[in-house]
Amino acid sequence: MRIVVCLKPVPDTAARIKVHKDGTRVDPEGVKFVLGPYDARTIAKAIELRGAAGGGNEVVAISAGAASGEAEAKKRIKDALALGADRGVFIADPTPENRDPLATAKALAAAIKGLDGFDLVFCGRQAVDDQALSVGPMLATLLGVPCVTDAVGMEVQGSTARVRRAAEGRTEVVEVQLPAVITGQRDLADEQYPKLKEILAAGKKPIADFKFDWPATPAYHVVSLSPPPEPIAGKIVGKGPEAVPELFKLLQSEAKVLTF
């Protein structure tokens, strides 16, 4: 079985994000990039499904370009290798500012098609920075395989995967014929940390460079980017259980975080 894990370096949630001076993207300068939380889970799940390394099964970690730059992206591939992936593929992107999700999906699809077959492709449900939630489904379309989104658990038997997915207010269990693309939620697997010996071994695992002709113009482009508004000051509604109805009302009508 060949399992592909697509991953993207994203800014550490603790990082202070600044808008780049061109006004359309995050300034990568001084930002610490990490493996996204969803990617960390899909890697863990892929390793679990592969079982022990060798025996014809492998996990391939792929990353396509990145706002973070090549060195950071390769470091995140190395993170995946240290967690147990067998090899990496990196798709350089000389003009990351031109990128949109469709272009990324095309690049990944090209690299995956070059792999001599695959059974499963994992993407995180979203990259926590851009939150486009599109690469996984687009990639499935380009590869001509089914896509199951928001997986919170899964098993594989033969060429069928049984996937639990988080639907609104319920869990759905679906069966899908492999090959397929699965996008993972946080609950898909527990995040793992590598062992020291695996970090040392990762240094010896190969990362291949895949060349892709990126579209000269993006299918869509960001016109402007603005930081979120300053948080508004908190408000004490009352004390104790009596305050709950009022709080509930305000959360619905003012803060609009409750939509029911």
Add this chain to the structure above:
Amino acid sequence: MSDREPFFTEQHDMFRAMVRQFVETELAPHAEEWEEAELFPREVFKKAGDAGLLGINYDEAYGGTGLDYWYTVIRTEEYVRSRCAGVNMALLVQSDMATPIIHDLGTEEQKQEFLVPAIKGDKIAALGVSEPGAGSDVVSLRTTARRDGGDYVINGSKTFITNGTRADFITLIVKTDPDKTHQGVSVVLVPGDAPGLTVGRKLKKLGNKASDTAELHFDNVRIPQRYLVGEEGHGFYYLMHNFQGERLVAAIGAVAGAQQLIEDALKYGEQRQAFGKPIIKFQTWRHEFAQHLTEVEAARRLAYFAADLFGRKVPCVREVSMAKLFCAELANKVADRCLQFHGGWGYMDEYTVSRAWRDARLVTIGGGTSEVMREIISKLSF
């Protein structure tokens, strides 16, 4: 690797991220609970062993990774994020205090029996030097190991022994010749279940509460002579060498702890208001923290200097002693001032600064007191 820290390669950085994740997942969430219980679960040793944290510099043949000393520096720095000095100390005793002598001087048989399981985290190790009547003055220790046929028979008491209540073996410093001073000292390995070995008391203490600290009594404890490490009568020199690694990790941990205390305090100072502004806006505190940051940076450079020499096996007793002295004293000063910065909240257990303040108190005492460090430095300098 960064231009600023040429010692650390990309692989070192990966290792740092990994230890951080280990500490944040396996240790930090349990700090309160373990402090309360005055012990932490045995499996923590196993988890640290599995992660590869207990044999960083040891030979691969025994389950270690044979890496350079900077990995040990990183691991020790990252441990402080547990905010639980007790568990950190217990793990450091296992990897950097009780086992280096076995790794460097032990027989193949001793390594298989004690070192290999210690690196895996299957056996808990303790180092038995201090006695009720002899701490700084190691040479006056009174625990004896007398030859009897093919065995040694051990009598005496040890105290303040970290991991002592549940150690699977003790790297024990004894007098094989009580009439001699330095030349009478030897190192032996004693299985924790040896008949005649009893744990007297689990000692109550000011800080580092999550770790157990025991009194051990040896009443005609019989061990085979093959458990002698290195040569008989050379133990004092082995121990002095062993102290260097112990003091170095103490120094490195002290600096990292001080750095973390400052960072925590600065965050607190942005939120806590007095007289209409965050307390960190008061110039008196701004300047004081600038001073602490400067001193912590200086301390770290001294510790890194000593670590570099130690890692390259260049003689460095003087530098290690200086680092232990300076970093330990500084950690106490910083802890005290950070507590002050928290006002009354600093005195409460709501914030970790009160625990850090109590824990820091140990570093100027354990593994050789500041006074002893000054004595060593003066002897080696003039």
